Each structure stands twice: as C-alpha cells, then as structure tokens.
Amino acid sequence: xxxxxxxxxxxxxxxxxxxxxxxxxxxxxxxxxxxxxxxxxxxxxxxxxxxxxxxxxxxxxxxxxxxxxxxxxxxxxxxxxxxxxxxxxxxxxxxxxxxxxxxxxxxxx
Amino acid sequence: xxxxxxxxxxxxxxxxxxxxxxxxxxxxxxxxxxxxxxxxxxxxxxxxxxxxxxxxxxxxxxxxxxxxxxxxxxxxxxxxxxxxxxxxxxxxxxxxxxxxxxxxxxxxxxxxxx
Numbered sequence: 001x002x003x004x005x006x007x008x009x010x011x012x013x014x015x016x017x018x019x020x021x022x023x024x025x026x027x028x029x030x031x032x033x034x035x036x037x038x039x040x041x042x043x044x045x046x047x048x049x050x051x052x053x054x055x056x057x058x059x060x061x062x063x064x065x066x067x068x069x070x071x072x073x074x075x076x077x078x079x080x081x082x083x084x085x086x087x088x089x090x091x092x093x094x095x096x097x098x099x100x101x102x103x104x105x106x107x108x109x
Numbered sequence: 110x111x112x113x114x115x116x117x118x119x120x121x122x123x124x125x126x127x128x129x130x131x132x133x134x135x136x137x138x139x140x141x142x143x144x145x146x147x148x149x150x151x152x153x154x155x156x157x158x159x160x161x162x163x164x165x166x167x168x169x170x171x172x173x174x175x176x177x178x179x180x181x182x183x184x185x186x187x188x189x190x191x192x193x194x195x196x197x198x199x200x201x202x203x204x205x206x207x208x209x210x211x212x213x214x215x216x217x218x219x220x221x222x223x
Contacts, residue, residue, distance in 0.1 A: 004151065008149075031210065033210075033211075033212075035212075041216065041217075042199060042214035042215060042216050042217055043152075043199070043212075043214050044214070045211045045212065045213075048210075048211065087151070087152070089151075089152075091210060095210070096154065096167075097152075097154070097212070098151075099151030099152040099153070100151050101149055101150055101151045102151065
C-alpha cells in the first residue's frame with residue numbers, strides 16, 4: 001500500500017529552526033508537495049520538489065531524496081504565525097496525491 | 110478576489126437526509142477535487158474531475174456523488190447522510206496536465222451528521 005509518514009506534533013521556540021521530516025512509500029513518484037494549514041483554515045501551497053536537492057523560498061526550504069523516499073521542510077527564524085499543521089503529499093504514478101496526516105507545529109515564545 | 114467558494118461553511122443535519130455541498134471556482138482551472146479531512150488522517154480524495162463533463166472516483170467515494178456540468182461548479186451530494194460522513198470537506202482546483210499541480214483549496218465545509 002501507499003504510505004506517507006510524518007511526525008504528529010513538534011514544538012519549537014520562536015526565532016529557532018525546525019525540520020519536519022516526511023518519508024513515503026508510493027506507487028511511483030511524480031513530485032512531492034508541502035502545504036501549510038492553520039487551524040480551521042484551508043491548506044495553502046508551500047513548496048514542490050520533483051528532483052533531488054534543496055529548494056529554498058525565503059524562510060522555508062524543502063529537501064528531497066528520491067532514492068531514500070525522504071523529504072524535509074526546514075523553517076528558519078520561526079515566528080508565532082508559523083504555528084500550523086504542515087502537510088506532506090506525494091503525487092504517484094497515476095498523478096494522484098497521497099497525503100500524510102500532517103505535523104502540528106507549536107511555536108513557543 | 111479569485112479563488113474557490115464553498116457553501117455552506119457549516120451544517121448540521123439528521124442522518125438519512127440529502128445534502129449538497131456547493132463549490133465554485135473562478136480561476137478557469139480544468140481539474141477540481143473533493144477531499145474530506147478527519148482528525149489523525151491525511152486528506153482523502155472523494156471524487157475528482159479532470160475537465161468539465163468528466164468525473165472520477167477517488168479513495169473514498171461510497172455514499173457521495175458529484176457532477177461537473179461546467180468548468181466553474183463542482184457540487185458534492187450525500188444522497189442519504191450517515192454519521193460516519195461527519196467531517197470537514199474541502200473543495201480544490203488545479204490546472205490539469207502541467208506545471209507543479211499546485212492545489213487551491215476552498216475554506217472548507219464542516220458537516221455534522223447526527
């Protein structure tokens with residue numbers, strides 16, 4: 001079966017750096033997405049990786065290793081507004097998205 | 110403001126009742142999707158439509174139906190609601206067939222079936 005694993009919850013301090021990991025086992029691979037979802041709101045797109053390596057976008061970076069079935073989202077200079085759930089999703093060989101359950105990130109002052 | 114509009118935002122209904130969740134987008138996206146989100150689970154695809162006039166079944170289609178009469182609208186119908194359909198429902202759209210396939214989500218419809 002297809003599976004996306006990510007930690008259920010993480011806690012970090014304002015101003016610090018946090019890394020949220022995602023491992024996947026899917027039928028084929030056509031890209032990996034990270035979305036941010038604040039409580040009670042809709043998910044919003046953060047990043048997309050299809051080739052190995054690091055994609056940087058401001059305070060957020062996303063890394064992919066296809067051979068290891070592994071990605072991480074790196075958040076720098078954490079702000080209180082970064083408190084949210086972070087969803088990892090993989091597009092499989094049928095171009096359907098398989099979603100992880102999300103990682104709830106709690107930022108403490 | 111361009112985007113996706115869902116209605117209603119929240120609804121409580123009795124088991125056995127029929128319910129239609131509405132979804133409209135003004136981005137002229139070809140593909141549209143309905144997901145449900147339950148605590149501790151990832152988003153699960155109910156039905157999708159790659160273009161107007163076509164629909165397909167997702168991971169959890171039982172008890173739900175959709176139609177795609179035009180590009181903008183993609184309603185989701187529960188013919189006879191059951192308590193297990195209590196969930197938050199998200200409609201989403203994307204440009205099919207290219208690009209990053211980024212999904213744009215509506216604000217969600219919280220449905221409680223008693």
